[in-house]
Amino acid sequence: MDETFLTMLERNADHADAFEERFDGLVHEQHPEAVTVSCSDSRVLQDGIWGNDEPGWLFTCGNIGNRVVQRTDAGPRVSGDVLYPLAHTGTDVAVVVGHTGCGAVTATYDHLTDGLSEPPGIEHCIDLLAPGLASGVERLPDELTREAAVNHLVEYNVDRQVEFLLESEDVPDSVEVLGVVYDFQNAYDGKRGEVHVINVDGETDPTTLRETYPEIASRVERRWTY
Known part of the structure; x- marks a missing residue:
């Protein structure tokens, strides 16, 4: 048996000891306060970045590229794993979480600029990101x-995912949609591991965001205004 999996089981035993009583009231239902859509990069701890160890508080979704879009017979639609809490559990906050150095954004950038060959499953994910990022690649400043x-396009991708949620008829108008970037590269001013707010309900101008939401003014920062 692989030692990594044995370690995982040991840690799960510790988890069960600590959490055994924390599922009271959650056994048959859930009403998370927010749904987060994060990249499934191993460096992005989906609950950990919010300091969350409370079952039922966050509905966490992860995929490469923090995508909210899936293909259906009816065309592109909000992915069911993102939509479920918004439609069925009373959740009214959606947070799209990009991150610096995103491999999915990097692969899509390479695909759009030089061409890229990947296994079909990865190509499918890139094909979902590429339509939104193509215009961003064209608008990139020279000599970057x-x-x-890539980190400019990380922001651009978050904006496109937020935009898709806001424009979807399936997402209730009451849902607040936010876009953030998790930084572990010191690409922003701040500590590695901080989340920087770049988009609130489609508004992306940092000055406007700070004036409109003074309580988060210190957390608003963008690398790219376009």
């Missing part, structure tokens, strides 16, 4: 380093 270009 590769790393800077």
Whole structure:
């Protein structure tokens, strides 16, 4: 048996000891306060970045590229795992969480600029991101380093996912949609591991966001205004 899995089981035993009583009241229903859509990168701890160890508080979704879009017979629609809490559990906050150095954004950038060959499953994910990022690649400032270009597009991708949620008829109008970037590269001013707010209900101008939401003014920061 692989040692990694044995370690996982040991940690789960500790988890069960600590959490055995924390599921009271949650056995048959859930009413999370927010749904988060994060990248499934191992460096992005979906609950940990919010300091969450409370079952039932957050509905966490993860995929490469923090996508909210899926293909259906009726065309592109909000992914069911994101939509479920908004439609069925009374959740009225959706947070799209991008991150610096995103591999999915990098792969999509390479696909749009130089072409890229990946296994079909990964190509499918890139194909879902590419339509939104194509215009961003065209608008990138000249003479950016590769790393800077990717991190500019990380913000652009978050904006496109927020936009898709806001424009969807399936998402209730009462839902507040926010876009943030989790930084572990020191690409923003602040500590590694901080979340920076870049989008609130489609508003992306940092000055406007700080004036409108003074309680989060210190957490608003963008690398790219376009």
